[in-house]
Amino acid sequence: MIKARGLARRFRTRGHTVDAVQGVDIDVAPGELVGFLGPNGAGKSTTLRMLTTLLTPTAGEAIVAGCDLLTDPAGVRKRIGYVAQGHGSGESQKVVEEAELQGRFYGLSAAEAKRRTAELFQRLELTELADRTAGALSGGQKRRLDITMGVLHKPELLFLDEPSAGLDPQSRSNLWDHIRALHRDGTTIFLTTHYLDEADALCDRILVIDHGRIVAEGSPDGLKSQVAGDLVRFETDMPSVAAEIAGKVEGAQELHVDGNTVRFRVPRGDTELPALLRALDQADVALMSVQVQRPTLDDVFLTMTGRSLREDAHA
Structure with a gap:
């Protein structure tokens, strides 16, 4: 579902060159739920923005959901869902209207957008909130609406960027259940998170990035087995x-x-x-x-880099 080779991004800022991502290789198979971990400034968000066509790579190549990232970005966008860190909905429109409009943007007929919205609202427990304005929702409810909008067009691949950031423990647990349900339905999911327990609980496989390079890759248990005990x-x-x-x-x-x-x-x-x-x-x-x-995933990172994933998780 994702095959990236030598993906890199260089920025010029204040007269200096910054190599934010330094030639990463990423493979994600259909049906996988892959976690992408790294401290702030490691290149995590830059990589995600490149894979979702929001940022053009300086070097490298990638096939995402069957489309070439460089020559067919529109094809990539049609086939992926993307739930960003910020909320994707407006504030004053009704929740149901917001979702149905998203479906129309992706080319669904009015009837299909309405049917698909009702189906997802039932699954993500939003039915009773359909006539509220999006601005009146709680943080957890907004995240469920964001996910609804991200999967309304039945994407082959879903990108989730810090999906549970800022949520209380109960809302996080509820959101995890919905992510697991999407995964069971066959959706390939690429998830970035600062929460090590989230990656441990949800992911089939984990990639760890630091200073723009992938420094570890494997299942949660496989990575933890590399620590000395x-x-x-x-x-x-x-x-x-x-x-x-x-x-x-x-x-x-x-x-x-x-x-x-x-x-x-x-x-x-x-x-x-x-x-x-x-x-x-x-x-x-x-x-x-x-x-x-x-051992924890933070122990893995500490063993490999000499510093903690938690050091600037909330910087």
């Missing part, structure tokens, strides 16, 4: 003795002592923890707390 952390009033015992655990790595806290990584924290607790008990080491944490 589970993080074991415990607090004790005998940290030096506890650290010596922890260092003898098979496969223990990255052992650190910080005040009363001892932490290290081990391939399987859940299986190693019982033996460790017994050894600490036999040495009369009292524990105040114990935690075992599976």
